Amino acid sequence: MDLYDALEGRRAVKHYDPSYVMPDAEIKELLRLALLSPTSFNTQNWRLVAIHDPKLRREIRAVAWDQSQVTDASLLLVLCGDLNAWRKEPHRYLKNSPPEFQEFIIPAIDAYYRDKEQVQRDEVMRSCGIIAQTLMLTAKAMGYDSCPMVGFDFSALGKLINLPDDHVVSMMIAIGKATAPANPHGGRLTVDDILVIDRFK
Numbered sequence: 001m002d003l004y005d006a007l008e009g010r011r012a013v014k015h016y017d018p019s020y021v022m023p024d025a026e027i028k029e030l031l032r033l034a035l036l037s038p039t040s041f042n043t044q045n046w047r048l049v050a051i052h053d054p055k056l057r058r059e060i061r062a063v064a065w066d067q068s069q070v071t072d073a074s075l076l077l078v079l080c081g082d083l084n085a086w087r088k089e090p091h092r093y094l095k096n097s098p099p100e101f102q103e104f105i106i107p108a109i110d111a112y113y114r115d116k117e118q119v120q121r122d123e124v125m126r127s128c129g130i131i132a133q134t135l136m137l138t139a140k141a142m143g144y145d146s147c148p149m150v151g152f153d154f155s156a157l158g159k160l161i162n163l164p165d166d167h168v169v170s171m172m173i174a175i176g177k178a179t180a181p182a183n184p185h186g187g188r189l190t191v192d193d194i195l196v197i198d199r200f201k
């Protein structure tokens with residue numbers, strides 16, 4: 001499936017075949033492609049928690065408005081971000097860059113995020129949003145459907161997955177084989193509704 005078809009075909013699908021097992025090789029390929037997503041300063045600040053344990057799936061469903069995708073999808077990913085990724089061995093993010101670039105950019109990364117909690121949080125949410133869409137489009141291209149999710153108790157989910165203090169949850173993505181089509185679409189705004197040329201009035 002090409003990108004146009006994946007874009008046109010992706011919908012938020014809510015019902016999945018609970019008996020379908022996604023082969024490990026496909027999960028690995030999906031994640032490999034998802035990691036091609038861009039992040040600011042290449043900090044790759046996403047941390048993806050794959051929920052395999054059926055009991056944990058049921059516990060998450062109980063704090064996620066009883067949404068069946070949580071237990072029935074073949075793959076359930078909790079998209080988290082490390083608020084401190086920018087300062088955890090930043091050379092890792094630049095290991096292929098020329099030394100002179102590293103010397104310039106590493107202090108710049110520090111200056112951009114240090115003592116700026118809102119910027120740190122915004123960055124994690126930006127990164128997770130981008131990787132979420134990569135995951136959903138890649139899943140579609142691989143023959144799967146998906147559902148992005150924020151319909152859950154963030155604090156309860158954080159406890160269930162032992163979320164570290166310096167991480168936040170952005171959303172969940174359920175991926176699997178659909179057993180029912182998505183609900184009729186709510187309707188889309190037009191380009192004229194959302195496009196501003198040059199500046200707001």
Ligand SMILES: Cc1cc2nc3c(=O)[nH]c(=O)nc-3n(C[C@H](O)[C@H](O)[C@H](O)COP(=O)(O)O)c2cc1C
Pocket residue numbers: 010011012013014067147148149150151152171182185186
């Ligand atoms: C960040 C985000 C969170 C969402 N949370 C939920 C959710 O918890 N449960 C659900 O059924 N759909 C959820 N949706 C799906 C939206 O309702 C859906 O994307 C929207 O209606 C547009 O439909 P489409 O994705 O099929 O184009 C979420 C979508 C996004 C982007």
